[in-house]
Amino acid sequence: MLHLFSLFLPTVIPSWRFFKTVAPSPRIEYRLIEAGRVEDWQEDRPRPGHLGLGQILRRMLWNPEWNEQLYLVSCSERLIDEPSQHSVDEINLRVARLLPAGQQELQFRLVFVSREQGQIVKLVEYESSPVSLITLQEAVG
Amino acid sequence: MSGLSFLQQGLSAGQAMGWMQLLLAFAIAQQSLEHLALGALGLRDRMIFVPRLVLCVVMGLGIGGAWPVWGLWGISLAMLWRYQGPYNGGSDKMTMLILSCLSLAHLAPSAFWQEMALSYLAVQLVLSYFVSGLVKVVNPEWRCGEALRDVFRFSAYPVSEGLRGLADHPRFLFVMGWAVILFELVFPLALLDPVALKLALLCAAGFHFSNACFFGLNRFFWIWLCAYPALIWFQDRIF
Numbered sequence: 138m139l140h141l142f143s144l145f146l147p148t149v150i151p152s153w154r155f156f157k158t159v160a161p162s163p164r165i166e167y168r169l170i171e172a173g174r175v176e177d178w179q180e181d182r183p184r185p186g187h188l189g190l191g192q193i194l195r196r197m198l199w200n201p202e203w204n205e206q207l208y209l210v211s212c213s214e215r216l217i218d219e220p221s222q223h224s225v226d227e228i229n230l231r232v233a234r235l236l237p238a239g240q241q242e243l244q245f246r247l248v249f250v251s252r253e254q255g256q257i258v259k260l261v262e263y264e265s266s267p268v269s270l271i272t273l274q275e276a277v278g
Numbered sequence: 279m280s281g282l283s284f285l286q287q288g289l290s291a292g293q294a295m296g297w298m299q300l301l302l303a304f305a306i307a308q309q310s311l312e313h314l315a316l317g318a319l320g321l322r323d324r325m326i327f328v329p330r331l332v333l334c335v336v337m338g339l340g341i342g343g344a345w346p347v348w349g350l351w352g353i354s355l356a357m358l359w360r361y362q363g364p365y366n367g368g369s370d371k372m373t374m375l376i377l378s379c380l381s382l383a384h385l386a387p388s389a390f391w392q393e394m395a396l397s398y399l400a401v402q403l404v405l406s407y408f409v410s411g412l413v414k415v416v417n418p419e420w421r422c423g424e425a426l427r428d429v430f431r432f433s434a435y436p437v438s439e440g441l442r443g444l445a446d447h448p449r450f451l452f453v454m455g456w457a458v459i460l461f462e463l464v465f466p467l468a469l470l471d472p473v474a475l476k477l478a479l480l481c482a483a484g485f486h487f488s489n490a491c492f493f494g495l496n497r498f499f500w501i502w503l504c505a506y507p508a509l510i511w512f513q514d515r516i517f
Contacts, residue, residue: 141355141358141359144358144359144362144363145355145358145374147371148358148364148370148371148374148375148378149374149375149378151368151371151372151375151402151406152409153368153402153405153406153409153410154409154410154413155368155410155413156410156413156414156425156429157413157414157417158417158419158425159419159425159428159429159433162432162433162434163434164434184436184437184438184439185437185438185439186438186439186440187438187439187440188437188438188440193437193491196437196490196494196496197487197490197491197496197499198308198496199312199315200312200494200496200497201312201313201315201316201320202316203437203494204312204365204366204494204496204497205316206434207366207367207434207494207495208361208365208366210434211363211364211365211367215362215363221362223362224362227361230319231319234316234317234318234319250432251432252428252431252432257431257432277317277318277319277322278317278318278319278321278322
């Protein structure tokens, strides 16, 4: 109950400190592992190169995939700030749901992008334990 | 009715609550449909989103008095538990804040307490702009325009890689950054005049619209609009 209260309180007494600082920004990368053969890391749902005006306006009303991506950003930040199995499970499930069914194991890592002394730098801050892809996909349904 | 007299018009507490419930019905239904669209993962959470959708329809039709508001508040609490926090950051927080204030306004034993609940929402709405401007203006990175460049350069928000190119236009972003900061800081002054408030709310809606276009924050646009009637009522009541 106390935990629920701690989740509820910031919604009724919000801080409203949007973009106080531009913090290091997480990207989720994943790879598949099959019988000891390890694939290269790939970015989860890379953004498109360009969006037309029509697509942008349509997204005002219908933007489920992007909002899920923003939720994954929150899960990634929470995983670093307050590590929990919930965040690991949510990232695993949502990465797995977009992959073709397979017998491989899925592993993800969190790469944080930031600017340091004028240069864009990337730092791997978390690497998950591999889990069975098919088990995740069955859990999703 | 002329345009100016429309802009000068206020709202009663009952009218403000009615408008908020109508707008909320749309905004929360839109959020719920987006969740249900996520294939099997969305369907896994249908115990949350189907009742949420039904309550939106009921509330939008003006049926059931306060019950749909209380029901939606309870479901929002369940969502906080399900996602261990907001699913969509500030927009979920604003959804919960509006539902909490509306729920309390319906529960209020007298007009005074009803007005207190609506006033709290109105003050929070003003703070959502003012505090946002304040934390930026005290940050040298925002003052020199570098922070907004970083938002486009490497943050997770730009909806396309093409938009990252805006980071190469520092003068444009410097002006835009200051325009946002100044607007957010002076927003509370709009409370002094009903016409100024309506115009400020129009600018604020434009700001949320541009955030939706650049950063895909469509839910912020719809949910912030839902709180505007409380501020229009508040301005008319207090000033």
